[in-house]
Amino acid sequence: MTSASLQIKNAQCQRSGELLFAPVSFILQPGQLAVIAGANGSGKTTLLEALAGLSLLRRGEARFAQSAEQHVWLQNSHYLGHKLGNKANLTCLENLQFVASINATSVTQHQLELLLEEAGLAGYEYQFANDLSAGQKKRLALSRLLMLNKTFWLLDEPFVNLDHGGCDWLYAMIERHLKQGGAVLLTAHDQKKIHALADHHITLQPSAAEVSS
Numbered sequence: 001m002t003s004a005s006l007q008i009k010n011a012q013c014q015r016s017g018e019l020l021f022a023p024v025s026f027i028l029q030p031g032q033l034a035v036i037a038g039a040n041g042s043g044k045t046t047l048l049e050a051l052a053g054l055s056l057l058r059r060g061e062a063r064f065a066q067s068a069e070q071h072v073w074l075q076n077s078h079y080l081g082h083k084l085g086n087k088a089n090l091t092c093l094e095n096l097q098f099v100a101s102i103n104a105t106s107v108t109q110h111q112l113e114l115l116l117e118e119a120g121l122a123g124y125e126y127q128f129a130n131d132l133s134a135g136q137k138k139r140l141a142l143s144r145l146l147m148l149n150k151t152f153w154l155l156d157e158p159f160v161n162l163d164h165g166g167c168d169w170l171y172a173m174i175e176r177h178l179k180q181g182g183a184v185l186l187t188a189h190d191q192k193k194i195h196a197l198a199d200h201h202i203t204l205q206p207s208a209a210e211v212s213s
C-alpha cells in the first residue's frame with residue numbers, strides 16, 4: 001500500500017454553468033478519514049466523481065503525493081458510487097472473480113468464499129447479483145474493497161441500504177483500513193459514529209460565484 005497523501009486545494013465543481021459549492025481544501029494523510037456532508041444537491045457526489053477521475057474539477061486541484069500525475073492516484077484508489085457496478089447476470093462469486101481478473105489480483109475461490117462470508121453473504125455465492133436485496137447488493141460491492149489492496153477508498157454514501165449489522169461491519173472495515181495506513185474519503189448524512197472517527201469534516205456550502213467562460 002502506498003503511503004502518499006492527497007492534497008485538495010480550493011476544489012470546486014460545476015453543473016449547468018454554476019459552481020455548486022464554495023472552495024474545499026484539505027489534506028488527506030495516510031490513516032485519515034474525511035467525511036463530506038451537505039444538503040441534498042450540494043454537490044457531494046459531483047465532487048467525489050471528480051476526485052475519482054470521472055469528471056473534472058471546475059476550479060482548484062487535487063494532487064496526489066505532491067505530483068500532478070493523476071494516473072498514480074487512480075491506480076491507488078477505489079471508487080464506489082451510487083451505481084454499485086455489480087454485474088447483474090453474474091453470481092456473487094463470479095462478480096468478485098471478474099473484479100479480481102480486471103485488477104490482476106490473484107485470489108482463490110476459497111478466499112472469495114471467506115470474503116463473501118465476512119460480507120454477510122454466505123449462502124449467496126451462486127446467487128445472481130440481480131437477485132440480491134438492495135443491502136446485499138451493497139455488501140457485494142463493498143466486499144471488493146477487501147479484495148483489492150487499494151490505499152484510497154472513495155465511497156459515496158456507503159452506509160445507505162445497510163442494516164445495523166452491515167453498518168457495524170463497514171465501520172470496522174474502515175477503522176481497520178485506517179489503522180493499516182489506508183485513507184478514506186466518504187459522503188454520509190447522519191452516521192454519528194463515522195463522523196466521530198473522521199479527521200476531516202467537510203460540509204459543502206453554496207457558492208455565490210458564477211462560472212465565467
Ligand SMILES: Nc1ncnc2c1ncn2[C@@H]1O[C@H](COP(=O)(O)OP(=O)(O)OP(=O)(O)O)[C@@H](O)[C@H]1O
Nearest residue numbers: 015016020038039040041042043044045046047187
Ligand atoms: N447528471 C446530472 N446532470 C445535470 N445536473 C446534475 C446531474 N447530477 C446532479 N446534478 C445536479 O448537480 C447538483 C449536485 O448534485 P449531487 O448529486 O452532486 O449532490 P449531492 O450533494 O450528492 O446530493 P444528495 O445528498 O441528494 O445525494 C444538484 O443540483 C443536481 O441537480
